[in-house]
Structures are given as C-alpha cells and as structure tokens.
Amino acid sequence: MASLASKITLRSPLVTQNVSKTFINNSPKHYSTATKEKTLKERFGEIYPEKAEAIKKFKKEHGKTVIGEVLLEQAYGGMRGIKGLVWEGSVLDPIEGIRFRGRTIPDIQNELPKAPGGEEPLPEALFWLLLTGEVPTQTQTAALSAELAARSDLPQHVIDLIDRCPSNLHPMAQFSLAVTALETESEFAKAYAKGVNKKDYWSYTFDDSINLLAKLPVIAGKIYRNVFKDGKIPAINKDLDYGANLANLLGYGENKEFVELMRLYLTIHSDHEGGNVSAHTTHLVGSALSSPFLSLAAGLNGLAGPLHGRANQEVLEWLFGMKEALKGDYSKEAIEKYLWDTLNSGRVVPGYGHAVLRKTDPRYTAQREFALKHMPDYELFKLVSNIYEVAPGVLTKHGKTKNPWPNVDSHSGVLLQYYGLTEASFYTVLFGVSRAFGVLPQLILDRAYGMSIERPKSFSTEKYMELIKGIESKK
DSSP states (O other): OOOHHHHSOOOOHHHHHHHHTTOOOOOOOOOOOTTOOOOHHHHHHHHHHHHHHHHHHHHHHHTTOOOOOOOHHHHHTTTTTOOOOOOSSEEEETTTEEEETTBOHHHHHHHSOBOTTOOSBOHHHHHHHHHHSSOOOHHHHHHHHHHHHHTOOOOHHHHHHHHTSOTTSOHHHHHHHHHHHGGGGOHHHHHHHTTOOGGGHHHHHHHHHHHHHHHHHHHHHHHHHHHHSOSOOOOOOTTSOHHHHHHHHHTOTTOHHHHHHHHHHHHHTSOOOSOSHHHHHHHHHHHTTOOHHHHHHHHHHHHTSTTTTTHHHHHHHHHHHHHHHHTTOOOHHHHHHHHHHHHHTTOOOTTBOOSSOOSOOHHHHHHHHHHHHHOTTOHHHHHHHHHHHHHHHHHHHHOOOSOOSBOTHHHHHHHHHHTTOOOGGGHHHHHHHHHHHHHHHHHHHHHHHTOOOOOOOOOOHHHHHHHHHHHHHTO
8 A cells, every 4th residue: 555645746856946046045134215215114113112102101091991891792702893902004994994094995096106007006015004104105115125025035945845745735724834934034033032122022023024025925926836837936026016026926927917906906905903813813923922924824824714714715616606506697586596595505605794894895896896997798707796786685684694795705716717817725825925914014013012912811601600690690
C-alpha cells in the first residue's frame, strides 16, 4: 500500500527555484518624495501623541460612564450589539452602512487618489486614511505604493512552504500557514525580545504591518498559481500600484477592467468595524502583543468560516444551482418559487441578511454599479439583479430574517466569474488580502494608544441562572 505522503501531490522543487529568482531582497526603508511630503510613518508619528493624550484624558474623565446594557440573550447570542470594543477606522450604521473615518463608500470613491487613468480608489490610499484619518495626496499615495512594492519579496522558506502544500489543501489554509511562517520577519517580535520601550511598540508594529501587507499579493498569487495553474508567477512590478500588481500576479494584469475591479474590491472589503470575526480576532490576538503576522493569521482563520468570508463561495454554489434548476427562466415567478423551495427545505438564502445592516449593503451597491458599467448583459449578473428584486419580499414574508437585503457576498463572486477567475475556493483569499487593509491600521493604533489585553468576563450557565434569579428577586 502506498504511503499517505506518496498520495499527496506536492509541488516540484523546480517551481520553487524558478520563483525565488524573481524576488530580490529589498532592505526595509521608507520612500521620501521629491517634494519632501511626509511618509505615512512620519505623519502618523506626528499625529498619534496628541490623540493618545486625548484618549487618556477621555478615559480618565468618563471611564465610569455606563455606555450600554447587556442582556442575557446577548451573552448566549454571540455578544451581538454589545458596546465593548474600540475601532477607529470604521463604524457600521444599520441603516446607512459602513463609514471609513466618517466617509461613505461613494465618498471614498470620489475623494481617494486613483491610479493614472483609473476611476476606482487605490487601497493603499485607504490604508493611509484608516490609520491617520487624513486623505493622502497623490504623491504620498504613489510613494506608499512604491514602498509596498519594494518590500514584497518572500523569504525562501515561505515559498518552500507554499510549494509543499498539497493541492487539495484549501487556499485559505495555505494563506494562513504562509502568513504565520512570516513570523521570522517580525521586527516587533525581535524588538520585544530585546526589551524595547512600550512607547516604541507602534513603530515596530508599523514596520511589520507594511512588510506583511506588501507580501500578501505575492502569497495569494503563488497559492492561486500553484493550486489552479502552473505554479509560476511574475515578479512584482515596482512601478505599479497594489491592485495592479495583485491582478498581474493572478494572471489578469492585461485586463484594465479587472485591475480596476481589484482596486475597488480591496477597498470595499477592507474594513467593517471591529466586531466581525476576522477584525475582532486580529484585535484580540494582537492585544496579547502577538506580532501582526500571528494576529492577522488568526483573523484569516476566522475569515475562512462559511458564516464569514467564505460566504461568497457558498453564494456562487447556490446561484449555479438555481441557474441549473431554472433552465433559463429567470422570471420573477420562477425565482420566487426557487427562493421558497430553498427556505422551506430548511436552508438560508446565501448572500442575504447581515448581523448589523438593516438595508442593502453599500458594498453590494458599489459592486452592482461596477457591473452595470462593465457587464450589464452578463447572464449571471442579470440573474443576481432579478433575485435582488424578488428576494427581499420573500424573506420579509418568511419572517425569520431581520434584514432581507443583500450583503457584499451576494455580488462579489459574480464579478470575478465574469473576468475568468472562476475558482470560487480562492475568493476568500482575496477577501483576506483586502481585510488586512482594515485590521492592520487598527493594530498599529492599539499599540500607539497602549490598549489593554482583551479579557471579558464569562459565566457558566449555572452561574447565569444564579445571577438572573438574584436580579429577578429584587424586582
């Protein structure tokens, strides 16, 4: 009988050798501009002391103020709605949706710098905004793009690790493994081991975050090419922005529309306040002073779950099932029947509903507008559009969904399918690259503001029963 190891497909060492030659070591440095504009690190170093002092004063003056109540059903219901986290980058309103530093998605589409000839915002500009609260200039954004490109090389052991992953290991598992393995590069971990002063934690966390963010497209591209293609990837183009390089690594860099999609995708999937699983997990692990590499890896493992980031994959599977069942009849009547069949069988309608939102997800709207502009006649988009007209009414009648409107996952896979990136199991990896833009700025802020380790109180059910009995006896 053949051994288990012999049954697992491993990537050829020749691929590893090939890839390693495309990356050169670039020593970490910060790129200044000809106009002497401040780099992101320099600007944040100017901003945070004043804000840290303001937070300290705010806590001292109002630390004992009651900001909410906790119901027993919330303790058993995933702590939904409990005010217990600080997240500076974004706030999610149930009605209007996400705001990034007070700005809506249309706002950032309008205000953030764009690539020459491009129409969608650059995600590296969003990173600057989330960290500082300021919109960077075109020159500052270009300098950050160059810095990220220059730091993109992967250590050989990480390339080897990815190459040795079996081809049937889910891309998200490979992604998390690779990010964890980058711990060897952690400047924060090295500095902490040497006893660095707490006031400097943020600086090393910043360097780790930029290095990590820079390497994610290469990791994602390598995994995609290994699992679905020939394992070979091109070198990072130092003259391209982040989204353009990611598109190129995936093999779609020649398609200008796909490049624009990557810029939009990375921007709108980046941050969704701090309570979602991937953001909260990254923050939680980071609060123990784990490095950004270990913290993000933990968040990625949460993102991989079907109730979170992998929902986009499930939406596509459901859509293809509907497409096959309807056999070209996309009438409202046929769609309504399929929706009821789904619900009556005890399943949910994937891509609809949200833990917080009570109206259509603005991220869905942004993707819909992109589709209307670039692929209005695409069959799968037409099906999604027709579902959008029918599903809210059906879900409202069904009565078990608090939010009958579509979320981000109901649309993202359709756009990727149109451009030929049809491997749905890879979609969450793209989500993971994007989510790093949201969680890493907060990690830097946590270290700059000296946030405490997260340690909420828990009770057993028996203890809760005892607590409730005591409370009710006093009524």
